[in-house]
Amino acid sequence: MKKYLGYLLCCFACNAYSNDEVALTLVGYISPKCEFTAENKNLIISSDGFANTELAINCNSPMRVSMLSENGGLRHQQGTHLNAYNVNLSIADANQSMSVSSQTLTVSQTFNVDKILFNSVAKLQLELVDPLIYAGNYQDVIRIEMTPSAVSGGVR
Template identity: 65%
Template sequence: MKRLAWLVLCCFASNAYSNDEVSITLVGYISPVCEFTSQNSNLEFSSNGIANTALEINCNSPMRISMQSLNGGLSHEKSNKISPYNINWSLEGANKSVSVSAQAIKSTYSFNIDEILFDSIAEIQLTLDEPLIYAGRYQDVIRIEMTPSVVSGGVL
């Protein structure tokens, strides 16, 4: 009888110390999205040769910003005259500023932002190298593209 009680006690004790293990894997995914809007898409240089605008940026991943100038400067409507200007970026929240000439972005110019910018503002200032002297209309178009990336440095 003692043996039977001992055997039953051992069976209960071994069951009390047995363990089972379960692993649970959790997965989540959010698609990268970059949205931006310009406060003013038609800029006119002031008499002191400066034009300003801002971009409102909302991006949930690091990004690559690419710019391209159609003419590489302000093209005069009735001549081959191209008036050079510079573009200065200041990005709130990224501690990043970029300065580049319109001529340099005639071929696409890109730079990376490693920070994630929710509800941020990019201040853009355009500055003429020399005053405009010929009468008539001048024009250039700057194409700006922001590409999100889950890998720092943008998508190549």
């Protein structure tokens, strides 16, 4: 009986020190956000046919960049004459650039940036194809959109 009681106490003692496991699942989430601001929103074409500005980018995910021209060129305010120009948008930190004619920007042009760009800069350069010859004002609006895009590559 003593032997049996000793064996029973030994079993209880071993069970008192047995391990239990708990699996914990950790979850975190940050909403995707892309912000950018233009150094200058009203660009004036210089007499030599150039204009440029910089865009400050702060994006916490890969992004899709799109550009669209309202007129497809500089439209003369008193008529329908259009002056075409070339656009170059480059993002050095992402090793990305897009060069297009204003005429092709009547349909949205896009490209994907797979890198995450915290505090980065994009350079926008415009160059007239032909000089402006008619007196008066010319205008076009270029819409640039930077949208967070998990489709464009994800976090690496």
